[in-house]
Amino acid sequence: MKTVKLLAFALLMSSISFAQTPAPAAVAVPASPQTPSQMKWEKETHEFGTIEQGKPVSYEFTFTNSTNKDVTLKDVKASCGCTATNYTKTAIKPGEKGTVTATYNAAAGGAFHKTVTVTTSEENAMPKTITIKGTVKVNEAPAVAAPASK
Template structure:
């Protein structure tokens, strides 16, 4: 039994050793060049640069709709693609951005509408999802929402005494 196992082990060792080829001979130089170009370009990202990172509407009346425009530029080395723009709540609506790739050096913009909800100092963030190195960028809007002069103050019910 030992001889059989020893014989099979020797046979397997010879089979593995005889099939060994020089791996360096299998390398195709065109594949190496293509991989080098691919790796060099994979480290290039678009960079989104905004004209402003925050917009302050100042004092506004409650329920008064206001809007602003955020302009941006692709200062990176690859085309910029904005896949989504979302706000932190439903009272702020980003719109009108291009979903087409923006070449390096190109400029774009999107608008943000705020419906004036809330009271006192209000701050909302808008997340821009793109193919940048970080994956997303954040811009903000702020406003001081004055109370609605036509709104009647809430009357608290008085508890009945027994």
């Protein structure tokens, strides 16, 4: 009799847990649609070509503030830990230039394609993505000579 009661209780509890319905998810409504950034980039992609393994390479991307307000770079993020960034940290006045430097640490061999996402203080502006790419030539390890036998 105890087993029947225990089984009935377990069945009741499991059916109650399946009867729950999730609350509807809140729908996020953006404040206003995002527009492309007004920064004018001299280049958005840089091709390094073939580079040596173990030797980091850098490229400085340059842009011009073509808005009528001062703009700052709020966030500059690389797509992976193998790419470091440096950028203009002060406000860029209208008509002035700023830079974002991407440094790739060529630790692994083969082709690479990395991105850096730049977010500015422009109102409702979408982040800008700039790209570096190339191929890392793998360094051949020197052959170890066997010791001469006597």
